Structures are given as structure tokens and as C-alpha cells.
Amino acid sequence: MDYQLxxxxxxxxxxxxxxxxxxxxxxxxxxxxxxxKDSIVLLRLAEKAFWPAPIPFPAVHVDTGHNFPEVxxxxxxxxxxxxxxxxxxxxxxxxxxGRVAEPGGRWPSRNRLQTTTLLDTIAEHRFxxxxxxxxxxxxxxxxxxxxxxxxxxxxxxxxxNQRPELWNLFNTRIRKGEHIRVFPLSNWTELDVWQYxxxxxxxxxxIYFAHARRVFERDGMxxxxxxxxxxxxxxxxxxxxxxxxxxxxxxxxxxxSSAASDxxxxxxxxxxxxxxERGATRADDRASEAAMEDRKRxxxx
Amino acid sequence: MxxxxxxxxxAGSVDxxxxxxxxxxxxxSKSIFEDQLDAVERVSLARGNDxxxxxxxxxxxxxxxxxxxxxxxxxxxxxxxKRKFIIADTPGHVQYTRNMVTGASTAxxxxxxxxxxxxxxxxxxxxxxLLSLLGVPHIVVCVNKMDLVGYSQEVFERxxxxxxxxxxxxxxxxxxxxxxxxxxxxxxxxxxPEMPWHEGGSLLHLLETVHIxxxxxxxxxxxxxxxxxxxxxxxxxxxxxxxxxxxxxxxRPGDEVLHLPSGLTTRVTAIDTxxxxxxxxxxxxxxxxRLADDIDISxxxxxCRPRNAPSVTQDVDLMVCWMGDQPMRPQSTLTVKHTxxxxxxxxxxxxxxxDVHTLHRDQDAGVLRRNEIGRVSLRxxxxxFCDPYSRNRLTGGVILIDEATNATVGAGMITxxxxxx
Ligand SMILES: Nc1nc2c(ncn2[C@@H]2O[C@H](COP(=O)(O)OP(=O)(O)O)[C@@H](O)[C@H]2O)c(=O)[nH]1
Numbered sequence: 001m002d003y004q005l006x007x008x009x010x011x012x013x014x015x016x017x018x019x020x021x022x023x024x025x026x027x028x029x030x031x032x033x034x035x036x037k038d039s040i041v042l043l044r045l046a047e048k049a050f051w052p053a054p055i056p057f058p059a060v061h062v063d064t065g066h067n068f069p070e071v072x073x074x075x076x077x078x079x080x081x082x083x084x085x086x087x088x089x090x091x092x093x094x095x096x097x098g099r100v101a102e103p104g105g106r107w108p109s110r111n112r113l114q115t116t117t118l119l120d121t122i123a124e125h126r127f128x129x130x131x132x133x134x135x136x137x138x139x140x141x142x143x144x145x146x147x148x149x150x151x152x153x154x155x156x157x158x159x160x161n162q163r164p165e166l167w168n169l170f171n172t173r174i175r176k177g178e179h180i181r182v183f184p185l186s187n188w189t190e191l192d193v194w195q196y197x198x199x200x201x202x203x204x205x206x207i208y209f210a211h212a213r214r215v216f217e218r219d220g221m222x223x224x225x226x227x228x229x230x231x232x233x234x235x236x237x238x239x240x241x242x243x244x245x246x247x248x249x250x251x252x253x254x255x256x257s258s259a260a261s262d263x264x265x266x267x268x269x270x271x272x273x274x275x276x277e278r279g280a281t282r283a284d285d286r287a288s289e290a291a292m293e294d295r296k297r298x299x300x301x
Numbered sequence: 302m303x304x305x306x307x308x309x310x311x312a313g314s315v316d317x318x319x320x321x322x323x324x325x326x327x328x329x330s331k332s333i334f335e336d337q338l339d340a341v342e343r344v345s346l347a348r349g350n351d352x353x354x355x356x357x358x359x360x361x362x363x364x365x366x367x368x369x370x371x372x373x374x375x376x377x378x379x380x381x382x383k384r385k386f387i388i389a390d391t392p393g394h395v396q397y398t399r400n401m402v403t404g405a406s407t408a409x410x411x412x413x414x415x416x417x418x419x420x421x422x423x424x425x426x427x428x429x430x431l432l433s434l435l436g437v438p439h440i441v442v443c444v445n446k447m448d449l450v451g452y453s454q455e456v457f458e459r460x461x462x463x464x465x466x467x468x469x470x471x472x473x474x475x476x477x478x479x480x481x482x483x484x485x486x487x488x489x490x491x492x493x494p495e496m497p498w499h500e501g502g503s504l505l506h507l508l509e510t511v512h513i514x515x516x517x518x519x520x521x522x523x524x525x526x527x528x529x530x531x532x533x534x535x536x537x538x539x540x541x542x543x544x545x546x547x548x549x550x551x552x553r554p555g556d557e558v559l560h561l562p563s564g565l566t567t568r569v570t571a572i573d574t575x576x577x578x579x580x581x582x583x584x585x586x587x588x589x590x591r592l593a594d595d596i597d598i599s600x601x602x603x604x605c606r607p608r609n610a611p612s613v614t615q616d617v618d619l620m621v622c623w624m625g626d627q628p629m630r631p632q633s634t635l636t637v638k639h640t641x642x643x644x645x646x647x648x649x650x651x652x653x654x655x656d657v658h659t660l661h662r663d664q665d666a667g668v669l670r671r672n673e674i675g676r677v678s679l680r681x682x683x684x685x686f687c688d689p690y691s692r693n694r695l696t697g698g699v700i701l702i703d704e705a706t707n708a709t710v711g712a713g714m715i716t717x718x719x720x721x722x
Contacts, residue, residue, distance in 0.1 A: 003551070003583045004514040007304045007385045016587035017546045020528040024600050024641070049587070051575040052540055053532035136376045143375040162373065163709040164399055164624055166406040167698045168546065168585075169638050173707035187387055189378050 008196055012045060015184035017168055018147060019049035019131075022182055023056055025172040026129040029182075030087065030122075032301065033059040035067075035075035036247040037204055038133030038185055041193050044200055045184060046131070047082065058085040060130070062118050064110040065092040066228050066249040074205040089121030106218070108229065109252040115300045119155040122179060129172075129180045132301050137189045147186045153177040155299030181301075190245075191270050198263045210243045210261045222257070226250035304380070307508060310389040310404040312432065313414030314424040318445040322414065322483035323377060323390055326505065329490040330379050374400045383509040398431065398657075398672035399624040402712055405435035406698065409513045412504075413442045417450045417480075421463045423658050429464070430657040433471035434620060434674070434714060436694050438516040440468075440476045441507060448482040452495045470660060472691065479504050517584045518693045522550030522558070523611065524604040525640035525686075525696075530589055542573055542589035543598055548640060548695035549688075550606070551583045552590075559610055560596050561603040561686050567594040584695070601642035603686040611686045611696055617646075618716045619690075620655070621669065621677045625703060625710030628668035629677075635710070636702040639685045640695065645704075650678040676716070690714035 005013065022029050031046060033039045046055045059079050063072075079086045091113050094100050099120065100113045122130060136143045146162050148170045163171050174180060185193070197204060214225040216235040223229065225237050229251050242255035243266075260266045313319040377388040389404030405411055411432045415425050432440055442464055450456045457480045468476055479488055480496055481504060487493035490505045501507070527545035532538075552558075556569050572579040573589040582588045590604070605611060617637075623629050629648060637646040654666035654675040662676075669675045690697030701711035 001581065002514050003517070003519055004305050005586065007306050010306050010585065013546065013585050013587040017527070017585075020544055020587070021641075024528045048575045049544075050530060051573075051589075052537045052542075053530050054534070137378045140375075143377065144373050159373070164374075164403040164712070165709075166403055166700055166712045167695060168407075169640075169698065169700045171638065171700060171702055171707070171709045173636070173702055175707065187376070187378070189380070189385075191380070192385075 008192065008199060011185075011188055011192060012048070012196070014168075014187065015045045016049040018170070018182060018184040019046050021170055021172070022129045022131070023050070026180070028125070028127050029057040029129040029131065030060045030125065030127045031055075031057060031131040032118075032133065033061055033075060033079065033086075034133075034247065035061070035071040035078070035205055036133070037193055037197060037208065038135065038188075040078070040202055040204055041188075041196055042131060042133045042185060043078065043082065044196075044202055054083055058087050060087045060089065060121060060125075060127070062089045062114045062121065063091065064114060064249050065090065066110055066226070066251050068205070068207055068224075068244075068247060068250055070207050071205045071247050074203075078203075087121065087125060089117045091117045093117075094120065107252060110249060111252055112300075115155075115298050118301070119299050122155070123177075127179060128174060129182055131182045131184065133185055134183050134301060135185050135188050135190070135193070145183060145186065147183055148172065149181040149183065150174070151179050151181060151299060155179070157181075157297050157299065159297070191267065194263060194267045194270060198267060204263075205247060207244045207247060208266065210241050210259050212239055213242050213255065214239050215242060215255055221254035223254060224250050304383065304385055305513075306385045306387060307410060307511070307513060308387045308389065308408050309410040309412060309508065310391055310401070310408040310432075310437070311412045311414070312391060312401055312405075312428040313412075313445075314416075314422060317414040317416045318483040319390070319414050322412070322443065322445065322481070322489065323388060325483050325486055325489050326388075327377060327379050329486060330381055330505070374404045381505070381509060386508065398427075398622065398674075399712075401428070401431055402435060402622045402624075405432055405437050406694070406712065408435075408437050409516060410439040410441060410508070410511060411437045413440060415442060415444050415460055415464070417444050417446045417456055417460065420460055421467070425464065426467055427657045429468055429471060430655075430660065431622075431674075433468075433474060434622075436472075436690060436714070438474055438513070439511055440474045441504065442476065442478045443483075443504060444478065444480045445483050447480045447487060447496065448485055452480070452487075452493075454480075454496070454498045457499075477501065477507060479507065518549040519551055519583060520549070521609050521611075521688065521693065522552055522556075522604070522606045523548040523640075523686075523688070523693065523696050524552065524558075524590070525642070526598055526600055526602045526604065527641045528600060529598065540591075542591055543604070544587070544589040545641065546587045547582055547584040549584060549693050550609075551581055553581045554578070557607055558592070558604045559607045560598060561605065561610065561613060562684060563596060563602075565594070565596050566607050567592045567596055569593075601640075603640070605686075611688045613684045613686055615681050615684050616649075617679045617681060617685060617687065617699075617713075619677055619679065619699065619713035620674060620716060621701070621711050621713045622674050623669040623671055623711050625671060625708060627703075627710075628670045629711065630668050634704060635679075636704055637679065637681060637685075637699050637713075638702065639687060639699040642683070642685060644681045644683045644685065646679040646681045646701075648677060649680050652676040652678070677713070679713075687715050689716060 094117045216231040216237045243258040260269045375390045391401045391404035461478045481488045530542040571591040653662040653664045688696040697715040699713040703710045
């Protein structure tokens with residue numbers, strides 16, 4: 001016996017420790033579940049952390065109204081299987097209530113609007129700790145994020161004033177109205193996530209796998225034909241084989257040409273991929289080099 | 302073969318080439334994606350550089366990019382077929398000691414950069430002191446910018462001797478020296494033909510092969526109880542499990558354990574996970590224990606071996622790295638978090654402040670300011686089950702929290718025989 005944990009076991013153990021720490025120290029935690037691969041892994045880890053007891057907090061989904069239907073189906077099924085309560089925050093409702101305005105233009109993404117809906121949902125349910133599936137390898141701004149990331153009463157993140165994190169000790173102190181975003185997958189990479197999905201035989205929404213779909217190209221990005229965005233006259237719609245590397249809104253999540261039809265071939269594809277999942281496929285992050293940082297300061301995921 | 306993880310921190314003064322080195326490691330190990338490279342290329346060109354500035358790859362937040370310096374710990378990831386690496390990229394500014402302490406707290410290894418054209422500076426000594434204080438088991442001193450000194454063996458040897466002489470005064474870690482040029486990639490990923498006199502391998506080779514399994518304490522069983530699992534439903538109506546992450550030692554079903562604070566002993570009947578029972582648990586595994594006897598056990602308690610218990614004490618002596626905006630003063634009250642236990646504490650005494658450059662102990666110091674280190678005595682409201690930090694980093698480390706602002710204002714390493722005290 002060499003008493004050395006493999007990479008996935010070490011990451012899993014660290015994440016389970018984080019889940020238990022939150023359950024022990026917070027009164028009203030919740031887990032953000034989008035139906036995407038990271039939150040699928042997150043749910044699995046939560047299941048492991050409390051087994052044989054059920055997961056002791058609800059799942060929260062911020063529904064933009066522009067989600068892939070396949071992903072919503074998947075979300076409902078998974079939450080049901082685990083017997084969790086699902087809280088849905090609706091961006092459409094925020095728009096209808098006049099809390100936010102629908103953007104127009106070439107990229108009418110509701111992505112940024114999610115922040116308001118998310119913060120409203122957190123306030124309404126008085127959640128004091130909210131698990132997210134963000135990873136530090138996703139983005140430069142994320143690279144500095146703490147595992148327990150403090151948010152003030154406005155939900156804001158202050159990157160220059162973060163609590164230092166030492167050993168496996170986490171400062172969980174907050175005042176009323178403040179909350180902590182907790183990122184158990186901080187140290188995971190995209191490849192780790194897929195390897196874990198393979199090892200645990202986790203189901204993921206079908207859009208991650210290669211499938212035939214009608215798409216059009218906009219600013220170099222391959223978008224799914226969808227009810228919320230009309231292709232321009234110079235943007236012909238055609239049918240081809242694609243898959244998605246992230247699941248976001250239909251309006252801003254780009255597809256990649258791929259024949260990867262199972263987890264194993266996705267892992268092979270990522271191992272040699274030459275672009276990040278966000279750079280390749282997220283219009284929201286291409287807006288500027290500091291796009292993610294700006295959104296995060298406001299209280300984004 | 303399963304891959305393991307090596308966590309390492311980087312330390313160096315401004316302009317020693319830390320960002321360039323990390324960028325080089327990521328770039329040469331093909332962990333940089335094209336879109337990241339494109340962005341860096343654009344910025345490099347805009348700044349009028351004629352080649353890509355690898356340092357930009359690791360430049361995080363906007364404020365830092367604008368100031369052109371690294372100001373906070375950032376984490377980077379890369380993997381080779383042998384290992385996954387987690388880099389805690391920590392800045393070298395005097396005022397940011399706290400970042401280095403943070404990054405080093407979980408590091409298996411630290412890279413200390415020394416600029417070959419400048420030699421061992423005051424800052425290099427400070428880094429060595431902090432790394433020793435934080436108990437980082439392996440230190441690799443990279444003598445950088447060797448291209449600027451004609452790849453001279455003599456320069457390298459002189460720096461090596463100077464550093465070794467200073468490090469001898471510190472608690473011993475395993476120290477290795479590598480001459481590199483981060484800019485050109487010499488001895489970073491592959492051995493450089495420019496320095497045939499260098500007998501060791503490249504930096505990456507070292508990172509891939511350094512043995513870390515025995516760095517954790519596998520001798521003294523320490524299981525801080527984190528969370529009690531009681532489903533109270535269906536098939537598991539009578540289930541009661543004690544969940545936590547092993548902080549030391551190894552544990553098998555059937556082992557006798559001592560419970561603190563009660564002093565009662567019992568036996569482990571099963572080590573549970575969702576994936577099935579575990580035959581032997583060791584750090585840092587997160588598991589759930591079932592016990593033979595019904596003892597009142599809650600979060601913050603500790604399980605250990607009957608004849609190998611940690612100290613149980615309300616008087617704790619530690620080396621504190623202060624991180625608060627306001628200075629730490631004797632008599633002030635703080636919250637201390639140690640393993641899964643939280644208590645209130647009063648600062649009884651500040652014995653001395655340590656000058657991290659000269660190792661001088663200033664016994665007249667009345668307060669400890671941000672980024673200063675000193676030896677402190679705390680009196681805590683409930684006993685802690687602790688070990689000297691030098692024996693176990695997890696049962697020897699604490700964080701200190703300000704009760705008014707909730708900020709994390711200090712990190713403490715419990716002293717005892719054998720440590721730096
Ligand atoms: N000649 C030479 N220059 C280097 C080397 N490594 C870094 N530099 C330069 O030193 C300067 C500071 O490097 P940087 O990585 O930003 O330092 P940091 O402040 O420690 O992160 C930059 O201009 C680098 O191009 C090296 O090995 N050789």
C-alpha cells in the first residue's frame with residue numbers, strides 16, 4: 001500500500017470535505033444545478049458526502065427561458081431521482097416584473113440578467129451558502145476565486161479583499177443578508193470532470209454528445225437554430241454533426257463540430273483540444289478580456 | 302497507473318521571473334489553449350513587445366493587469382502523463398506575506414526563484430523562512446536568468462552555497478537547486494545543452510518524480526469529527542455515522558479508538574462510503590465511521606488511538622502570521638478555528654516578533670501588524686486537540702477570525718518540540 005490517493009480520489013475527498021463543512025456550519029445552504037456537466041458532478045459529490053442520508057439542501061436553477069429543452073428535462077429527472085426539492089428562479093419573471101430589461105442586438109443574451117434573478121432567489125429563500133460548479137481553470141478571474149467566496153449584502157464579489165484560505169480550514173462567518181458562494185470543484189479541470197463522469201458512469205444531457213442539428217454561424221460561432229434568435233440573410237442554416245462543450249443559453253452557447261458520441265471519445269477530444277471550453281463556445285465571455293471578472297463582481301455565478 | 306496530485310507554490314521577488322516561469326511550464330507542457338494564447342499575443346503586441354510575453358498568461362485580474370503586478374494568490378492547473386499539478390501562484394511583495402503563507406499552507410513543494418544577476422536577496426531569505434515556518438516539505442531553488450550570466454556554473458554554485466548557508470539555520474526541508482532560464486526554457490521542461498555541467502534533471506522532471514506520499518503523517522491517527530450522519534429514514538433508521546477527513550494515521554475496521562474529549566474508548570465497526578466499505582483509510586480520505594459503542598460524539602470531537610493522543614489544552618502557543626488590517630494586540634479576543642472545532646480565544650501574550658530577514662526576535666514588540674510574524678500564547682474557551690505543526694500540518698494549524706468584521710486575520714502554527722520556536 002503506498003498511501004497515495006489518485007487524482008480523482010483526492011479531488012473527490014476534498015470536495016466532500018467542503019460539502020460537509022457547509023452542511024455543518026450554515027443554516028440554509030442550496031446547490032446551483034443547471035443540468036450541465038459540472039453541476040452533475042457537484043450533485044454526485046453531494047450524494048456521496050451525506051450518504052446514506054439524503055442531500056440536506058435544495059437544488060436551485062436559474063432558468064433564463066432560453067435553455068435547451070433537453071437540459072431542462074434532464075434537470076427535472078435527476079432532481080427527482082435524488083428526492084431533492086427544486087427551486088427555480090425565472091429570468092422571464094424578472095423581466096416581467098421590470099427588474100431587468102431584455103437586451104436586443106446581435107447577441108441578445110439573457111446571460112447577464114441571470115445575476116439579478118439569482119440574487120433575488122437567494123434573498124427570497126434566505127440562502128446563506130450557495131454551492132456552484134465553477135472551476136478555477138475556466139477563466140483568469142476564476143483562478144483567484146476562493147473555495148468559500150464571500151458575497152456582501154449586494155451579492156458582490158471583491159477580488160481584492162478575499163479571505164485567505166489555509167490548509168483545509170474555511171472561515172464560514174457571515175452577517176445576516178450576506179452569503180458565501182462555495183465552489184467544491186475549484187481544483188478540478190475540464191478533463192477531471194469528464195474523467196469523473198466516466199468513472200462514476202454519470203448520465204449527462206444528450207447535447208454534450210455528437211448529434212445532427214440545424215445550425216448557423218455568427219461571428220465565427222456555431223449556434224443552434226432556436227426560437228429566440230433569427231439568423232440574418234447572410235447566415236444560412238444548415239444541418240451538421242455537432243456537440244456542446246458547455247450548456248448555457250441557446251442564444252450564446254456555441255457548438256463544436258465533433259463526432260464524439262460517448263464519454264470516452266469526449267475525453268480523448270478534450271485531451272488534445274487546443275481551445276478552452278469558454279473561448280470556443282461562449283459569446284458571453286468573448287465580449288472583452290475581462291468579461292467574466294466584471295460579471296463576477298456583480299454577483300454572477 | 303493512477304496519477305497523483307502535486308501541489309506547489311511559487312515564491313520570488315518582483316521581476317525574478319516567476320510569471321514567466323509559470324507561463325513557460327504551462328506553455329511547454331501544452332496546457333495553454335489557443336484562445337488564451339491569442340489574447341496574450343494581442344496584449345503583447347499592443348504593448349509593443351516583439352515576442353509573446355509568457356508572463357501575461359498568468360496575469361489574473363484587471364487591477365493587476367493595469368498595475369502590471371500579481372497581487373493575490375491565483376491557482377493554475379496543468380498535467381503531464383505522470384502527475385496533475387496545482388500551482389499556487391503567490392506574489393513576492395513585502396506587503397503580501399499573507400498570500401505566500403496561504404499558498405504554502407497546502408503545498409507539497411515550493412519553488413523559490415532567485416535572479417542569477419542579483420544573487421540571494423533579503424527577499425529570498427524571507428521566502429525561505431516562511432516556507433520553513435509553513436512546513437513545506439520540499440523546496441526547489443530555481444536560479445533564473447542564467448542566460449544573462451553566460452550560463453555560468455560559478456555563479457550558480459555561489460548562489461547555491463549562499464542559500465544553503467542560510468537555510469541551514471531553518472528547520473530542514475529537502476532543498477534542491479536548478480539553474481534555469483525561464484525566458485528561453487533552459488532546464489525547465491527539458492535539460493539544457495547550455496548547462497551540461499548541471500548534474501540534476503530539469504525542473505519538470507523533478508516535479509514529476511519527487512516522492513510525496515511519506516510527507517503526510519501516517520503514524521498518529523487523527524480523525525476530527527466533522528459531521529454526524531443520521532438518516533433517520535427507511536432502511537437506515539438506526540444508522541449513525543461520524544463523517545470526516547483523516548488528518549493523520551491510518552485506520553481499519555476493528556481498530557480501537559479513543560474519543561476526545563470524553564476519554565472513552567470504542568472500536569471502529571465499519572468505514573463507509575457510498576462506493577462501499579473501505580478496508581483501510583488514510584489522509585486525506587473523507588470517510589464515515591461507524592463505532593461499536595453508543596458514545597455521545599459531535600462535530601469538533603477527535604478520534605485517535607488510545608496510547609497516542611494529541612495534547613488536550615486550552616493554552617496554545619503558536620507562531621502567528623498576522624493578516625488583519627488592524628494590528629493584533631495582547632488581551633484582544635478572537636475566534637479560532639482548529640480542525641473542525643471552533644472556540645473563542647484571548648491573546649495572552651506576544652512573546653516576540655520574528656524578523657524574517659535576520660531571524661532576530663524582537664521581544665519588545667507590543668503589537669503584531671499585518672504581514673508580521675510572532676510567537677503568541679492564546680487561552681481558548683474550550684480545549685483544542687492539537688499537535689505541534691511540525692508533526693502534523695492539519696492538527697497543528699489554526700486560523701484566527703476577527704469577531705467584529707468576520708475577516709480571517711491570522712494563521713497560526715502550533716509550536717512544540719522540534720518546530721521553529
Ligand atoms: N533574460 C531573461 N529574462 C527573464 C527571464 N525570466 C524572466 N525574465 C524577464 O524578467 C522580467 C520579469 O519577469 P516576470 O516573469 O514578469 O517576473 P515576476 O515579477 O517574478 O513575475 C520580464 O521582463 C521577463 O521577460 C530569463 O530567464 N532570462
